[in-house]
Amino acid sequence: MPKTLFELPLPIRRMPCVVSNRNGKAPSKGRRLNATIPRMRISILSVALAGLLLSAGACSNEAVKDPPSILLVVIDTLRADAASAYGITEGTTPAFDALAATGQLYTRAYAPSPWTLPSHASLFTGSPIDDHGVGLHGQVVLPEDVTTLAERLRAAGYQTAAFSENALISPVFGFEQGFEHFSVRTAEEQMAAKQKLVIDVADELARWLEARDPERPFFVFINLYDPHEPYVVRAENPFLPASATTENVRQLKAGLRTSHFICERIPPARQLEILHGLYLGEVASADRKLKAILTLLGDQSASGLVTVVTSDHGEHFGEHGLLDHEFSVRDTVLRIPLVVHGPALGPAIIERPVELRDVTRSLLTWAGADASGIAAAGLAGNQDAAPDAPASLFALYSDTRMRLPPTFDSASAQQVRDFKRQGCSATDRVFGDMVAVTRYPFKLNWYERYPSELFDLSRDPGEQAPQQARHLEVFSILEQQARQFAARTGLAGGQAQERLSPETEEALRALGYID
Missing domain, CATH: 3.30.1120.10 (Arylsulfatase, C-terminal domain)
Structure with missing residues (x-):
């Protein structure tokens, strides 16, 4: 007989510890850290050491003496298999891959929604959608009464700044809460330009770094928008089919929005291949920006830099007759890349399923900031869950x-x-x-x-x-x-x-x- 859900063999577990809130109360039941032994990547010893380091950070409920600075990057619309670190696509994300080579690469990270606003709201609050409400019943603005990651870190002494290429992640939708600096081009500016007009993130970040207080740790959030449609038809794009010229692409109008070409309107395989090539070209463009950002921040924090790079959702390219990221809860739009890199985090490939709000919990823990009220387990795992009770x-x-x-x-x-x-x-x-x-x-x-x-x-x-x-x-x-x-x-x-x-x-x- 086939094994049931509760009879499946469980991966190796870490030593248990209880993660407490600052008020001394343990949060609600979460999940154990289930990091399985990766294949042909790292040794058993390095996985064990990485798990111990993560657990040590998660168990601490004391103020961190020298809290690290934090960089949180969302590469918008980046599906997991488009990042070359996962071995499906080649050469798209060398900067992301370099972080993964010496950091924690999560192979089963999930977004709570197939679109931008609800996923960012969960990432910014550490709460599920049914708590913050964004993405339900037409609600699109983050409520003022929620406490955001930036507000918690600012209260802990962090200098906070956000640089968003996506006009949805802006004060218009309530995402400025807790940030001392917020840079974004408005939707009205994009409409006037009639193109994907975004801020120059590297330039804006460099100017902010020049003026910042070097005595304070910083929390920098960045949204990179390149992989989101409409795609730029570039003069050079190595990910397009070899036989596709720039003129072919323009004639097909593949650089325009295609979200209504679904179901019986789905384009033929040739056009889908071109669309996917355009998308991968935009993924590579975002990764080049990531490299520039990492270069700027490389020596900015004396106490070290924790870097998290992830996404808010994926994208369809003909799967199930769909394009874009609407009308679906398929893994194509929910499974996202996630890498965590920092001075105390050894290399590991972690196959335990996690979600975006786990990132929030772990960042607050590593910063020694208040995480009260956040029930998410965290990337290191809230280890008081029963071994036979994996979470949904x-x-x-x-x-x-x-x-x-x-x-x-x-x-x-x-x-x-x-x-x-x-x-x-x-x-x-x-x-x-x-x-x-x-x-x-x-x-x-x-x-x-x-x-x-x-x-x-x-x-x-x-x-x-x-x-x-x-x-x-x-x-x-x-x-x-x-x-x-x-x-x-x-x-x-x-x-x-x-x-x-x-x-x-x-x-x-x-x-x-x-x-």
Whole structure:
């Protein structure tokens, strides 16, 4: 008989420790650190040492004497297999790969949502979507009453600065909370330029570094937007098909937004290959910016620099008849790259599933800052979980996220909602709310309008062959969790939509999220 979810062999575990909040209370139950032995990469000893270092940092509930400076980089829309450190694609991300070679590379990191705002909100707060609310029922602005990572670090003495190439990650959407400096081009500026107009991150960062207080540790957040559509058609791009010339690409208009070319409108394989090549060229462009950023910050912190590079979501390139990153909770848009690098972190490949809010918890721990109220386990793991109780990771797609509130114009709202899906039918599974529950190796996709599906990601990472008939017990458990999550969050029409302000509506429209 096939093994059930709870009979699967567990990877090697670290020595247990309880992570306490500053008030002395242990947070809610989390997960153990499950770092499996990597293949042909590092020795058993180096994995063990890396785990001990991580655990030591996670267990400390005392103020850190010399807290490290922190660099947190989100490469927008970067799916995990597009980073060459993971061995699927070659040569796209040498700067990311260099961090991975001497740092902690996570092979199963997940975003809580397939789009920018909810994922950043979880990263900035350490909270799940059902707590902060961004991405649910049309809510797109981070509430003022949440406490952000930047606010916690600033209270701990950090100098805080943000540099965002994505106009969604801006004060318009509430993401300035806790930052002393915030640099971003507005959506209105991008609309006026009629192109992907972004700040010069390296230049802005260099000027900020010249003026900063060298006696204080810093927290720098950066969003690099290159891999997000529309793609730049570059004179040189080694990732395009060998037979594709620049003129071919321009004639195909592959550099324009393609999010409505889905389902029966999906482009032919040749055009999908060109689109993917353009995307990889943008990934490489973001990585070059990452190298420049790392060069600027290399000698800026006497107490060392902790660097985290990750993403907010992935991207479709024809999988399941989809492009862009809408209408889906597939792993293609939820599985993201994650590397953590720092002076006390030895090299390791970590296969334990983690999520973006775990990053928040660990950064606060390493900084000696207040992490009270954050239930996330952290990258090092909250080690008081029972060994036979692996945690489920939840992600959601709320189909109300780009609806204009009916108070604006209900007829227009219906047109906006369905324009991109005019070529889709029920068999495409793109309508309604969706929830993904990942309990590796199993993943369940719950749909408001369609039957749920279960996949074994270890055998079927592309989610092509549903397995619910073979694993009925697992299917029953995960589907029940998905239904409970949907009910708790008010999915499937459970709550009224949040009204968009004209300013946020225009910003979403300028970036292609509203047609």
